[in-house]
Amino acid sequence: MTLSRRGALAALATSALWQAPAFASEWPSRPIRLVWPFATGGLGANLTRVLGDGLSQRLGQPVVIDPKPGAGGVLGFQYTKQATPDGYTIMLGTNSTSTLLPSMQKNLPFDPIKDFEHIGMAYTSGNVIVVRADSDIKSLKDLRDKAKANPGKLTYGSAGNGSTYHLMPALFDQLNGTQMLHVPYRGGSPAYLGLLSGEVDVVFGDLSALPQVQAGKMRALGVTSRQRVPAAPDIPTTAELGMPDLRMESFYGLFAPKGTPKAIIDRLSTEMAAVLATPTVQRQLETLSTQAAPDTSPAYFVKRIREEAARWKPVIDKAGITIE
Template identity: 45%
Template structure:
């Protein structure tokens, strides 16, 4: 991620100094009383995906630094909304935190008639965790080797091509709707309970295309089970140097990355939030964690709570506009 994007998100530079954002004397006062028992980290996505990997890495880091176990509680469903509802309605004492993301905090508001929480009022921000690129890929049986050919095929056969996602309002769903809007094609959304089953059906040919997260799609692309047509990032991915960006492929204004963040219920004591924030930033600065994220094609992205909430607001506005313009469906 380049410096301009880091500045836009208000991200904290990855350096040993990042751990010193909060005075040690102030944090020592809460360290004596918190935590005294295990912390629950609600992971609202399907096991095995990037969100699961990030949650467990952050959980290990918190455990190592605070001396209490972090239990990763997998609660997938409704594109992450079900899990975040649990977080929003939990006792705000710092013992329940949760992983949020593009769909559960921004996409859901634009695509669902009603959500069980307000992303801007019902949560206290801890930190941004990571950003993840997405890849537009098709089944090898699809008669398209470029984005232009895919668009032409979709226009020749409107409604005949289907694209998968890990659920309504998830990043891949939003990306598919943005592709529909920018190209004027008619493709059918097929939501799944997680990215893994969607990818399985894509590989088997049950659906024809998907704009999925890099960590999920990359192994199948590299094995030849899927054909990558473009990436959604500003520049090409080092792991796929021959795959163009969507802008290079002739589809502008579609740049996006999935993002993940850590939240607590609103009204969680500020001192406990500060302690959690410090150890999360320290964890994301750890070289081993950075290597783990890099292996997933992800960029660690620790930042301030103010920058995170501002980013969520921008994303809510962006995807509401896209949804309205595209006439996005809720299925």
């Protein structure tokens, strides 16, 4: 290589180093796209809107919610992976896609760790086990005993094959030596309707069931989070009920395309934490039966993705749950 060519390459490298901070300092100068990898409506879409509104106020630019539903979140993750890494496309992803799907689906077109920058975990939400209010199943022990006495006959409704509504009862069966019958629906709301209509006996679902519990139409047997849920403090945890390993907490976090400048990732992480700390957002989260994450740092987010993926893989493998 000639001296002049080495000099030109060095000049280009130096230019790039100077331009990156300048680019990051000018960001954002136009609207930001916030991808939600599922359909509109429901808890996750509402949480996306809460975060988008807060970031918009703090960053001084519109944050436009862009739903990209399909294939259990895969299409939204793919879209974000392929977006230009300039800080103008970010995504609120869920643990169902980032920690569970890699163990269920072969040839997944993304790696949740390697293909993204991780801005931070935003929210956590408990899950709840419910039966109809008139059910003779009045406790988690009753559910276990009835499932043992009636192998293959007690039914549970899920939000679809491979959903958290499916994996929690699969874990319940493995822990208790029971065999309940899976009845998949096309979403969480249809599963709850199936429970209320008597099509299924139990649903291991999310906290959107709480209004039905409070209205006296469903009975909550327990929550699967580490602590009791602030929105329903009278419902005991599965650990309190003698099943500490029957645990699942849904979580949501912000992803960006790989290569997004670190200065922008750091700014987004800081602003997200500030949004979640505001009294207005805290009140909104309480209404949605959700909490801000205990740690919003990128490092904690990556750690939780790795830990939950490792914890659920043997459960998924043993249950033989796959998604084509």
